[in-house]
Amino acid sequence: MPKCIGFASLFTIMVPLHRQMEENGYVKIPYPPQRKATVDLLTVASGKHMIHGLVEVDITRLRKKIRLLRTSGAPVPSLTGSVVHCCAQVVAQEPQYHAYRNLFNQLVLFRDVDVSVPIERHVEHTSEVVPSIIRMANKKTVVEIDREIEQLKRLPVGNRHTVVAMRLYRWLPRLLGRMCFRLVGRMPTIVRRSFGTVMVTSVGMFGTGAGWAMPICTHTVNIAIGSLVKRSDHEYLCITVSFDHDIIDGAPAARFIHRFKRLLERAEFLPGELE
Numbered sequence: 001m002p003k004c005i006g007f008a009s010l011f012t013i014m015v016p017l018h019r020q021m022e023e024n025g026y027v028k029i030p031y032p033p034q035r036k037a038t039v040d041l042l043t044v045a046s047g048k049h050m051i052h053g054l055v056e057v058d059i060t061r062l063r064k065k066i067r068l069l070r071t072s073g074a075p076v077p078s079l080t081g082s083v084v085h086c087c088a089q090v091v092a093q094e095p096q097y098h099a100y101r102n103l104f105n106q107l108v109l110f111r112d113v114d115v116s117v118p119i120e121r122h123v124e125h126t127s128e129v130v131p132s133i134i135r136m137a138n139k140k141t142v143v144e145i146d147r148e149i150e151q152l153k154r155l156p157v158g159n160r161h162t163v164v165a166m167r168l169y170r171w172l173p174r175l176l177g178r179m180c181f182r183l184v185g186r187m188p189t190i191v192r193r194s195f196g197t198v199m200v201t202s203v204g205m206f207g208t209g210a211g212w213a214m215p216i217c218t219h220t221v222n223i224a225i226g227s228l229v230k231r232s233d234h235e236y237l238c239i240t241v242s243f244d245h246d247i248i249d250g251a252p253a254a255r256f257i258h259r260f261k262r263l264l265e266r267a268e269f270l271p272g273e274l275e
Helices: 007-012 014-024 035-045 060-072 079-093 142-154 160-169 174-185 188-195 250-266
Strands: 050-058 115-123 126-134 198-202 221-231 234-244
Touching: 035 174, 050 250, 060 234, 060 250, 079 115, 079 142, 079 198, 079 221, 079 250, 115 142, 126 142, 126 188, 174 188, 234 250
Parallel strands: 115 198, 198 221
Antiparallel strands: 050 234, 115 126, 221 234
16 A cells, blocks of 8 residues: 555545455554654653643624624634734733743743644645744734635645655654654744744634633643633633743733733724624
8 A cells, every 4th residue: 555645546445445344344544654743743742841721712792893894894804813813912012922942941032923823734635734824923913814824724735845854754763753853842943933933723613512622732822722602692712721831930821811811802903893
């Protein structure tokens, strides 16, 4: 069997796979080799000392403004774009929120906020979730951020150097690959260029009721969007905010959550006035 199965090649072997499943009750296919880098990155990230805050954000006002924009024909941002915008604004106020330690045990603080948003994109005839970075998100409107996210969803991973690097990484021994990620983690400028300075990920709906994600975090500040809950005449968004405790203590973490919630709940970054 080939080492990497795309949609086309998978279709051509669907019949023999189906017959094997009927005869044995199971079928074997190769593990996608492009997942190797993801597994190594998450293994390294799982060693971080993270603290998590599970919060509910009242987005009733935000949703009303979005519906008002929709009726007026104006550009309508998504919830993910709104969360990215508010996160970038709060981080820009206090650069410690996206500080990283370098090899000399110094903290490197960045001026602009580059937000990593994992997006499912086309990679080698199949779909793969890859980090897509909104550069200088703190200087962009929510409409600009949302437009950029939509553009990134439609783009293939066309960087030839990135594709070559992914292919070469597959041949690295597991221990060496994870050592590379640990080393890169102490090179803040490379972290920023390759992974952004903060992360916002949308896990999606969990069915009915409240649901929070508990992600394996790779950044100093990470936001995971969970489910949307309706109670009475209010709508609440379940959000997990995670911090690297080696850099962020409890008080700065509490300030971040307070400022972030206030920005998102007031929705002043969207035009229009509610009665």
